[in-house]
Structures are given as structure tokens and as C-alpha cells.
Amino acid sequence: MKWQRMHKARANCVACPVLSQGLCGALNDQEALRLSSVSWHRRFSAGQIIHAEGEKPSYFCAVMTGVVKLMKSLPNGDQQIVGLLLPGDFLGRPFGGDSRSSAIAATNVRLCSFPRAVVEGLASESRVVERWLLDHVSDELEKAQDWIVLLGRMSAEQRIATFILSVMRSTHFEDAAAPKSCDEILIELSLSRTEMADYLGLTIETVSRQIARLRERGVIKVGASRTMIIRQPEALEATLEAALPGEGPKSTVRI
Amino acid sequence: MKWQRMHKARANCVACPVLSQGLCGALNDQEALRLSSVSWHRRFSAGQIIHAEGEKPSYFCAVMTGVVKLMKSLPNGDQQIVGLLLPGDFLGRPFGGDSRSSAIAATNVRLCSFPRAVVEGLASESRVVERWLLDHVSDELEKAQDWIVLLGRMSAEQRIATFILSVMRSTHFEDAAAPKSCDEILIELSLSRTEMADYLGLTIETVSRQIARLRERGVIKVGASRTMIIRQPEALEATLEAALPGEGPKSTVRI
DNA sequence: CGCGTCATTGAAATACTTCAACGACCGTGG
DNA sequence: CCACGGTCGTTGAAGTATTTCAATGACGCG
Incomplete structure (x- = not known):
């Protein structure tokens, strides 16, 4: 090869x-x-x-x-x-x-x-x-x-979660095959807050606040120089399933 | 044969x-x-x-x-x-x-x-x-x-204006060559309000209200069955130039 | 040390959404 | 023919997520 x-x-x-x-x-x-x-x-x-x-x-x-x-x-x-x-x-x-x-x-x-x-x-x-x-x-x-x-349908929280997950997956894609139990995943965002805002269709302040909320909830740990540690990837994924609690996703196709 | x-x-x-x-x-x-x-x-x-x-x-x-x-x-x-x-x-x-x-x-x-x-x-x-x-x-x-x-950067008003202009241009593209003085342009939206909302990342109510505002301002005339008459195309274009009045667009490239 | 950039945080403003009610239109069936 | 129910569109009032404005802190660099 x-x-x-x-x-x-x-x-x-x-x-x-x-x-x-x-x-x-x-x-x-x-x-x-x-x-x-x-x-x-x-x-x-x-x-x-x-x-x-x-x-x-x-x-x-x-x-x-x-x-x-x-x-x-x-x-x-x-x-x-x-x-x-x-x-x-x-x-x-x-x-x-x-x-x-x-x-x-x-x-x-x-x-x-x-x-x-x-x-x-x-x-x-x-x-x-x-x-x-x-x-x-x-x-x-x-x-x-x-x-x-x-950009059309997600809340600020969901946008941030999506972005973090996509960065995680693009660098730790091997985890899919081998789900290591190391649940402390270090990622490098490689984007400034301003750039994240420009990417996610938000303002820099909203980005900062949403990240702060994730930190306060213990979902992530924010490191220096655009790094962050993900402690609860499931929590990020959970915010994306915005289905109403106790109810499955509506399967009705709107016409 | x-x-x-x-x-x-x-x-x-x-x-x-x-x-x-x-x-x-x-x-x-x-x-x-x-x-x-x-x-x-x-x-x-x-x-x-x-x-x-x-x-x-x-x-x-x-x-x-x-x-x-x-x-x-x-x-x-x-x-x-x-x-x-x-x-x-x-x-x-x-x-x-x-x-x-x-x-x-x-x-x-x-x-x-x-x-x-x-x-x-x-x-x-x-x-x-x-x-x-x-x-x-x-x-x-x-x-x-x-x-x-x-979706990332435009207000509801600008989204509606962009959509109307794009429909107008896709059906009246010949106007670019021959700017006829017929300033009453009839267009067919071919989308319901719900579909417009799904397209523009808004709710149906916001779409309706923004169209109502354009009608009140005399920019458009709303007809039956998803048609509309555009009376002031310039007004629609003007909403897209969201530059601050009396000031040209900032040319500073953000880094 | 001071300066610039970047990030955070608070308080006020607002654009948009959500909830709710109503009216217009249209085909169906009595 | 008109009453009926359905979908679609409009409008109002209240709520909220996000923005805007403003101030402060953290960091790197000359």
C-alpha cells in the first residue's frame, strides 16, 4: 500500500x-x-x-x-x-x-x-x-x-453544540470505531469567537454566553488558546434532539 | 426512421x-x-x-x-x-x-x-x-x-425583499436588457406563506407581517392566489443596502 | 508598563416568535 | 343555493431569545 x-x-x-x-x-x-x-x-x-x-x-x-x-x-x-x-x-x-x-x-x-x-x-x-x-x-x-x-432553524445553543460536535468528529473520527472510555476529549476550535459568530450567524456575545453556559453546566471545560475539553458529548447531542419531552418526533409530512 | x-x-x-x-x-x-x-x-x-x-x-x-x-x-x-x-x-x-x-x-x-x-x-x-x-x-x-x-445575516425585512426580487428576476430577466417603463411588475410567488417561511428561516406570521408592511408602504400590491405587483423595485433593493446613512460601506477587512 | 486584541459579563433594547383569535377563500354535501 | 368544515392568511398581544450598547478583564507584545 x-x-x-x-x-x-x-x-x-x-x-x-x-x-x-x-x-x-x-x-x-x-x-x-x-x-x-x-x-x-x-x-x-x-x-x-x-x-x-x-x-x-x-x-x-x-x-x-x-x-x-x-x-x-x-x-x-x-x-x-x-x-x-x-x-x-x-x-x-x-x-x-x-x-x-x-x-x-x-x-x-x-x-x-x-x-x-x-x-x-x-x-x-x-x-x-x-x-x-x-x-x-x-x-x-x-x-x-x-x-x-x-442557520434557518436552530437556536444559538444548538448551533454552538453542532459546531463543537463537528469539530470533535473531524478530529476524533476514530472514536466511532473504537469508543475509548476516555471521556475527556480535547479539541482545538481553530476559530476565534468572532469567526465562530460569523460562521454560526450569531454575535460574538451570544457565542461567548452560550459557551459560558455549557461551561457552567459542566458539559465542557474551556482551555486556553481556543481549546476546550468535552466532558459530556451526550449533553451536546441531547440539545440537538429538540423533540418535545415525552413525545416522539412528529412524523407528519407537511404539505 | x-x-x-x-x-x-x-x-x-x-x-x-x-x-x-x-x-x-x-x-x-x-x-x-x-x-x-x-x-x-x-x-x-x-x-x-x-x-x-x-x-x-x-x-x-x-x-x-x-x-x-x-x-x-x-x-x-x-x-x-x-x-x-x-x-x-x-x-x-x-x-x-x-x-x-x-x-x-x-x-x-x-x-x-x-x-x-x-x-x-x-x-x-x-x-x-x-x-x-x-x-x-x-x-x-x-x-x-x-x-x-x-439566513445568517439578514433581517426578516431583507429576507422578504431578497426573495421577492429573486422571483422577479427569474421571471422578468429580460427587463435587464430592456428597462421598460412599465413599472408595474406582476409576479407569481408560487410558494405558500408556510413555504416562504420554511425557505427564509422565519415563521409564517413574520412573513405575513413583513409583506403587510411592504403593502402599507406602497412598495407592493398583494393580489390573489400568490401573486403580487411590485410598484417600487428600488425600495426593495434599498432595504438590502443596509449601509448606515451618509456613510459608505466599511471597507475594512476584518481579520 | 502600557497598548491592542480578544473574550467575558451585565443591562437595556428589540426583532422575532409564540399563542390565540379571526376572516377569507374554496370545495363538499345537504 | 347556502351552510359547513378545511386550509390558508392576517392581525393582535404577550413572551423571549438574541442583539445592542457598554464596561471590564485576560492575554500577549513592544
Whole structure:
């Protein structure tokens, strides 16, 4: 397995999440070589603009480490995060025009960049590349639809709980297979309070208060520098089942 | 027979919006023939379930006429519309598994249905089909991101204004080219108040009240059966520019 | 030490929801 | 034909979750 992968890519791709989870894993040797020969790495520190709204990006980027936020601004200065990119995710719309949102590093970020033309050429020639792109965009669409539900129908408490759980699951996904009894789960939020507010459609104060309430209830323990310890994951999940007590969820389909 | 059919589509495709705006327009003669030979039309009346959340749809559908709503339900019975499909749009995730939302006819609907396998086969073989799908899903993602901004950051008044404007633009798009002086624009909402509420992340009462306010201000005139006349489109647009009076939009990029 | 950013907390304001009642419309059946 | 019940939309009054405004504390850095 590992041996086979060694052929696929250059040495510095071996430990790259883009290979294990992202686009590069879908490539054959020839394609991987072609792509890696024109790729280069870029670093951005937290807060730096990777590219601005309205610009046509001249390259595609795969996220290697860190978190990238996609933001939109309103005329009054409000901002809304419309997506978060994690390692393995892709930045830039294939065959698209100007970007409709700006991409900003939420943490320190390492990107693997490829010229637009090369990726588009690869996609036009390779069935698997175009298929991977289609699947990836479809996944992003489904995530966006989940977020629409969150923003449209959830209370502040539920939004916070959802966010914490999603961060937990994205970093401790192995717990699903092996439910260790270590019920003290340490997570790193990687977002400031302001960014959480922009992501969850709340104000910074509401975010702070809801986190304080969870802390007071003993559900979480807030650590320094955007870390937190989850002591009662069930309590977080319980807030999401907003069904009325003593009554199952209404199964009536509204027409 | 065969020679006579070498034009792009069957007779009943001629006036079809899927041909002019949707997938079928991207096909060559051979592909169009292949697809149309296995397609069949279905009708749904308003409120009927086209397919349910969690099921794997066995066919893809293109919307010919009417509006389809994609909905998600919460355990407490709340619902949220996560997308609206208009004529030319496509229903069903290519190469996807179970549907993550249910599709319900919002109005009377006519669909053109194709077996999954045929569309997937076509996409695997034809570059343009897969490209069209990619572009279409990417468009849907961008629309979803715009909706995230609406749900995350807009007031009820702004949501209503945005919705009315979007309906107006989708039916009177030609006005952009030729700004006729007929400033009485008649639109058909094609959504009930309940559906508007589910779409905009509000309650039915709030929707009703906001529409009443617009009517009282003379911005719109509410007609029967989900129609309305827009008298001051500028007023609707003005509510979206929520910039503070006498002051331009803040251009400071928050980090 | 002082300064800036970020987070927390309190009190007041408000936008939206919830609860409740009523009116309009429409097909059904007497 | 009109009375009846159903759905849908409107409106009012009360309640509440969240925002807004404002002040303070914690932390890192020159």
C-alpha cells in the first residue's frame, strides 16, 4: 500500500492529506507526476487573505494543513463565513470565473497550489479527476444545505453544540470505531469567537454566553488558546434532539 | 426512421426548458437521442412527494414546468427548504447515494425522468455531460452560499425583499436588457406563506407581517392566489443596502 | 508598563416568535 | 343555493431569545 503510493508522487507528498483524502489520491502515477511537477507550496499565517472576492484565481489550491474560511461581506460591513476548508479540501471552482467569496486563512495554513490550466487540462482528459471534482462539489453542496438548516432553524445553543460536535468528529473520527472510555476529549476550535459568530450567524456575545453556559453546566471545560475539553458529548447531542419531552418526533409530512 | 431522427431531439423536446437551459442543450445529436429514447414524463400536483429523504432515487429528473422544493426535517417537526428547483434544473445527485433531502412539488410540476444508469453512463462517456453536471452543481453551491448569507445575516425585512426580487428576476430577466417603463411588475410567488417561511428561516406570521408592511408602504400590491405587483423595485433593493446613512460601506477587512 | 486584541459579563433594547383569535377563500354535501 | 368544515392568511398581544450598547478583564507584545 504505502509502497505503491511511493511511486505515485514525490517524496514530499507522502504524508500529505491531499494524497490520502483529497484529489491526489484519485490520480494514477502519470497524472500525479504531471501535477506534482508543477505544484508549489505556499504558507499563509492566520488572517492573511488568500484571495479576494471577485478576483479570478489563477491557480487551484489544496489545503495541506490549517483551516481556510470562505467569507462573504455585506454592504453594511457584516460578514458571514459560507464555508470552512480543512486539509484535503480544494480551493477554487474548476472551470469557473470570478470567485464569489474571499478565502482567508483562519489559522496558519499550508497550501499546495497548481496552475489553473493544468488542473483543468487534467480534468478534461481524465475521467477520475472530473469525477472526483464532481463528487467533491456535491459533498460541499450537501454540507452547505446542512448549514442552511442550522442557520434557518436552530437556536444559538444548538448551533454552538453542532459546531463543537463537528469539530470533535473531524478530529476524533476514530472514536466511532473504537469508543475509548476516555471521556475527556480535547479539541482545538481553530476559530476565534468572532469567526465562530460569523460562521454560526450569531454575535460574538451570544457565542461567548452560550459557551459560558455549557461551561457552567459542566458539559465542557474551556482551555486556553481556543481549546476546550468535552466532558459530556451526550449533553451536546441531547440539545440537538429538540423533540418535545415525552413525545416522539412528529412524523407528519407537511404539505 | 433512423435518418429522420438525426436531429437533436424528439418533437416533444422542442419547447422544453431542459433543452434551452438545461442538460439537454449540452448534448450532441446522438446523446440527445439516446437520452430521449429512455425518458418519460411525470406529473405531480402541488404537495406531492417526488421522493423522500433517505431514499436512493432510481432516476434523475429534469424540471420542465413548476417548482420543486428540497426540504429537510428536524426531529422536532420543523422544516427547512434547502433549495428550490426551477425549470431546467436537475433533481438527483449524479453518482450519489441516498438523497439527503426530500423533494416535494411546490406547484404542479412536470418532470422529465431518466433512469439513473443511463445518465451516469452518459456522464462517464461524454465529457460535456460531466462538465455540465459539474458546472450545474457548482452553481447550486454558490446559490446555497448566498442563502447562507441571507439566513445568517439578514433581517426578516431583507429576507422578504431578497426573495421577492429573486422571483422577479427569474421571471422578468429580460427587463435587464430592456428597462421598460412599465413599472408595474406582476409576479407569481408560487410558494405558500408556510413555504416562504420554511425557505427564509422565519415563521409564517413574520412573513405575513413583513409583506403587510411592504403593502402599507406602497412598495407592493398583494393580489390573489400568490401573486403580487411590485410598484417600487428600488425600495426593495434599498432595504438590502443596509449601509448606515451618509456613510459608505466599511471597507475594512476584518481579520 | 502600557497598548491592542480578544473574550467575558451585565443591562437595556428589540426583532422575532409564540399563542390565540379571526376572516377569507374554496370545495363538499345537504 | 347556502351552510359547513378545511386550509390558508392576517392581525393582535404577550413572551423571549438574541442583539445592542457598554464596561471590564485576560492575554500577549513592544
